[in-house]
Amino acid sequence: MNRLFQTQSRQIVAFVVCLVLFASCGKQKGQMEQSNEYAVRTLQASSAELENTYPATIRGKQDIEIRPKISGFITRVCVNEGSAVRKGQLLFTIDNVQYREAAKEAKASVDVAKAQLATAKLTYENKKQLQKQNVIGTFDMQTAANSLSSARASLAEAVASLIAARQNLAFCRITSPCNGVVGSIPFRVGSLVSSSSTEALTTVSNIQDMYVYFSMTEAQLLAMTRASGNANAALKSFPSVRLKLADGTVYSQTGKVSAVSGVINETTGSVSLRADFKNPVHLLKSGGSGSVVIPYSATNAIMIPQAATSEVQDKKYVYVVGRDNKVKNVAITIADLDDGQNYVVTSGLSAGDRIVVQGVASLKDGMQIKPISESEANAKIQQAEKMGAMQGQSMMKK
Numbered sequence: 050m051n052r053l054f055q056t057q058s059r060q061i062v063a064f065v066v067c068l069v070l071f072a073s074c075g076k077q078k079g080q081m082e083q084s085n086e087y088a089v090r091t092l093q094a095s096s097a098e099l100e101n102t103y104p105a106t107i108r109g110k111q112d113i114e115i116r117p118k119i120s121g122f123i124t125r126v127c128v129n130e131g132s133a134v135r136k137g138q139l140l141f142t143i144d145n146v147q148y149r150e151a152a153k154e155a156k157a158s159v160d161v162a163k164a165q166l167a168t169a170k171l172t173y174e175n176k177k178q179l180q181k182q183n184v185i186g187t188f189d190m191q192t193a194a195n196s197l198s199s200a201r202a203s204l205a206e207a208v209a210s211l212i213a214a215r216q217n218l219a220f221c222r223i224t225s226p227c228n229g230v231v232g233s234i235p236f237r238v239g240s241l242v243s244s245s246s247t248e249a250l251t252t253v254s255n256i257q258d259m260y261v262y263f264s265m266t267e268a269q270l271l272a273m274t275r276a277s278g279n280a281n282a283a284l285k286s287f288p289s290v291r292l293k294l295a296d297g298t299v300y301s302q303t304g305k306v307s308a309v310s311g312v313i314n315e316t317t318g319s320v321s322l323r324a325d326f327k328n329p330v331h332l333l334k335s336g337g338s339g340s341v342v343i344p345y346s347a348t349n350a351i352m353i354p355q356a357a358t359s360e361v362q363d364k365k366y367v368y369v370v371g372r373d374n375k376v377k378n379v380a381i382t383i384a385d386l387d388d389g390q391n392y393v394v395t396s397g398l399s400a401g402d403r404i405v406v407q408g409v410a411s412l413k414d415g416m417q418i419k420p421i422s423e424s425e426a427n428a429k430i431q432q433a434e435k436m437g438a439m440q441g442q443s444m445m446k447k
Contacts, residue, residue, distance in 0.1 A: 086419045088407040088426035089370055090357075094400045097350040097393055099384075102293065102340040103263040105324075109254035109335035111227050115140060116250060118220045119148065120243035123236055130234050133331075134225045134253060141250055143242070145221035152218045155211040162204035169193075169200035229255040230331065254335040259326045261292060261304060263341045264319040270309070280309060290324050291342040292333075299342070302327050347384070351394040357406040358392065365392070368412050370403040370420055378414045 121143040128140050176193035179185045232252035236242060242250065265273075273283045284306060292300040304326040313320050324341055326333065358365045358381070365383055368376040381397030398404070405412060407426055412418075 086421045087405045088423045089403050089420035090406045092351055092400055092402045094349040097347040097352055099345040100342050102342050105261045105263040105339050105341045107333055107337040108260045109256045110258040111255035112335055113226050113253050114249035117242045118244050119217050123238055123240045128231050132231045136227050138225045141223040143221045148218040152214040155214040158207040159211050162207040166200040166204050169197040173197045225253050227255050229253040256328050256331055259328045259333045261324045264321050267313055267318050270320050288344050293340040293342055295338055347393055351398050352391045354406055368405040368409055375417045376412055
């Protein structure tokens with residue numbers, strides 16, 4: 050019971066302290082509002098180094114599904130998942146007994162066809178001599194010629210069957226089509242596979258070079274194309290990009306945007322772009338995700354904090370302070386790229402303008418304020434917080 054009572058007492062004291070802090074802060078903020086003081090910044094043109102991020106999907110330069118071309122039982126799995134393989138390296142073997150025997154049978158058929166062709170040639174030459182001696186007529190000669198042609202066709206058919214049989218026998222050994230890394234292997238020794246199987250034996254990914262796909266809006270692509278003249282020139286002038294990985298770290302290699310899709314997605318209104326990255330230590334994996342970081346440089350830019358803006362019907366507004374210290378709500382346009390904290394203003398503001406940067410939600414058009422600097426406003430906020438904390442400690446002691 051004593052422990053329960055002490056716990057409840059602590060909770061009550063903490064609740065009272067919170068009320069005191071809230072009341073103190075509210076009082077201080079109320080005093081600031083009553084004094085009509087707002088932090089104001091005088092705008093200046095400066096150089097801006099910004100960046101924008103786009104969700105991205107990572108793919109290997111080659112992601113090749115390995116599929117069997119024949120039916121049979123797997124007799125060997127020669128690699129492990131995640132293994133690095135070379136082009137031509139053996140991956141799987143399929144039971145080859147029936148295919149080996151089929152190749153032998155096809156070879157025998159070729160031998161028979163060759164013998165029949167040789168006999169047909171001898172018969173034809175003999176008939177030819179007999180015709181010259183007027184021993185046989187045209188009918189017998191034509192029959193011998195037809196038999197020779199038939200024997201030649203039979204041999205060609207037997208040779209084709211032998212090639213197909215040997216090819217099927219070769220398909221019992223499944224090798225890697227490229228250098229890369231082996232993906233998941235859903236099949237094991239004894240599994241029955243065929244060319245009609247819906248699931249691939251595995252995937253070999255060439256991850257020495259990686260393709261990173263991301264999307265931009267149609268408006269951004271149009272702006273980039275107009276600025277450069279055409280799409281090819283825009284790609285050439287595109288700055289080197291970086292890749293932020295899923296764990297928040299930035300990949301050590303920089304990439305280059307090398308391709309842009311010629312089709313705009315009708316559903317999303319976006320267009321797909323591809324950035325190429327080297328992957329020497331195989332840190333990047335096919336199927337991974339991240340974000341492409343694109344740098345953006347601007348000269349003589351007007352930058353304002355995002356907290357100084359309000360949004361109405363997809364339009365940005367700021368409060369400009371006039372000479373009489375009355376505020377006016379002004380619409381602005383901003384660049385597509387931003388750093389998450391500031392906007393680059395492209396129209397609506399000029400160097401030398403004064404804007405309110407804190408507490409814009411409480412302003413109204415035409416309202417007269419008392420401008421103070423941002424440092425003065427921050428100092429007053431810190432003082433209010435300090436006084437609130439001191440009052441809270443005093444209540445706790447009582």
